[in-house]
Amino acid sequence: MEILSTGEKIKRARIYKGITLKDLCEDKISISKMSCIENGKVKADKEIVQFIANKIELDYDYLIQDVYEQIVENLATIKAGKGNSENIEEDIKHNLYYAVEYEYYELAFDLIHILFSYYLEEQKYEKVQLIISQYYDLYQKNNKDENTIVYYNDMAKYLLQNEEYSEAIAYYVRLREIIDIEDSTGKELFSTVAYNEGICYCRLHNDIKAYDLLKESIRYEDYLQGDINKGKVCQAYAMVCIRLGAEDAQKYVKKTYEYQKSNPMIVASAKGEYGKAYFEVGQNDKAVEEILEGIKMFPRHNKEKYVQFLNESIETLYKYKEYDRAYDLAGQALDLAIETGEIKLIEKSYYFKGSILQRKGNFREAEMYMNLALDSLLKFGTKEERRRRYMDMASMYYNLGDVKDSLKYFSLAMTKEKNIL
Structure with missing residues (x-):
């Protein structure tokens, strides 16, 4: 995605063809003016560009396209996902550099938003940190309402992903105040923002506030794009209802499954999450039932995902002292984890088996699994x-x-x- 000004294109082509400035200009253009055009100090009028295009045998439309138009074209390609996916980061950064250099700040804002979103999706948080100040500066140069929504939403997502929930909430509160919910786009955005803010309160163990916000999100669930997104909102609301003993719980559990029925992996994961919620309110039999149903229906074709879900289920059962059920699953999880060769899955499986054996009073056997888990953890674990x-x-x-x-x-x-x- 090379970007060149009209003057740079002319200069490059002229030098490549071995044409001097004097030969290029003839008696049509002064050499000093042509030099200024090539160096970007003067903008060439259409007649001059047409003359040069004929002289050096270049397409007029190619020459006349200036930096702004090239960035606009490249930006459209990036947004459409038609560029080289392997070089997407460099393509965005390259266009961003020229947009800032030529003070096309609206284009620069669009580009840095795309780059920021890409880093969040790829969980490249250290790179997010490197562009936060530049993002803020470009927002300040373009702080109209639509850009405020984009910027605040990006900052809130970043803070939510980094578990800085109180800080994320501050952005979500402001977003709910400025979103126009007169049209379907506004209603969809409001529902998404209220959902994310509700999730923040869930993580802060404030189910009352989470309930109020998720109920707001539910008001506009029909405007959300795709059944998966609708199911996510219903699931979060149902879980809060379960923990609070609200009467809407089973209605939205059912709606969750209706929205997610085409994706058994998501349904199984939802059952695992509902199991946690039922445990929290002391409905242990219901909790175990949901978790075991989730395990039974989880697709086996993706072995890594299945082992991860097994380990999550074992962890939940272990936490709520269902040691016998957790132990029955631990052996299966360990065998499958070893088959995957994924060290993090293997470490978790060793650790859970060792922990469960300790709870069952079998410390000597537990010692072996705990040492195997430690050996694995030392290869990738953080200091904490x-x-x-x-x-x-x-x-x-x-x-x-x-x-x-x-x-x-x-x-x-x-x-x-x-x-x-």
Whole structure:
């Protein structure tokens, strides 16, 4: 996606063809003016461009297309997803550079929004940090209402993904105040924003506020694009209703499944989430039923996803002391995890099996799985993950009566904690 001004195109073609400025200009153009055109100091009129096009045998329409038009054309290609997907980041950055250089700030704002969204989708948060200040500057140069909505929504998404929920809420509150809900587009956006704000409150364990916001989102669910998005809103609302004991719970559980029925993986995941909600309110039998149904219906063709769901289900069952059921699933999850060769899945499976065995009082067998899990974690875990695991190991060896190893792992945990601080 090369971008050249009219003058740069002329200069490049002239030099390539071995034509001097004097030869190019003849008696039609002064050499000094032609030099200024090539260096971007003067804009050539159409007659001059037509003369030069004939002289150096270049297409007139190609020459006359200036930087602005090239960026507009490239931007349309990027938005349509017709560019080179392998170079998409560089293409966006290249066009952004020229848009800023030539002070086409509206185009620059569109481009940095696309780049920001791309980084969020790819979870490249360190790159998001590098462009945040530039994004803000371009927003300040283009802070009309539609750009305010785009900018605030992007910032809120970034903060939500980074678990900075209170900060994200501040942006979502402002968005709900300025969104025009007179048309279908506004209603769809409002529903999405209210949903995301509701999710923030769910993560902050404020179900009352989450309930109010998700109910607002539900008001405009029909305006959401696609059954998957409608199902997400209904699922979040149903889960809050379950935790609050609201009468709408089963109505929206049913609606969730209706929207998601064409995608068994999403339905199974929803059942897993409902299982967590039922556990939270003490409906353990219902919780177990939902989780086991989810496992039964989860598609097996994607082995990695299936193992991940199994591990999530085991973690939930373990948390709520359903040790026998968790143990029955742990062996299956471990065998499949080993088949995938994915070290993170294998580590989780080892860890859960070791943890469950400890709860069942089988510390000697648990020791083997916990050590295998630790060996795997050391290959990819963060300092904080290692610190927590060392504390788990210290506790296990304490229960085994092995004071020496218990102190060893406790000391390692303390050392890691100091490094973190």
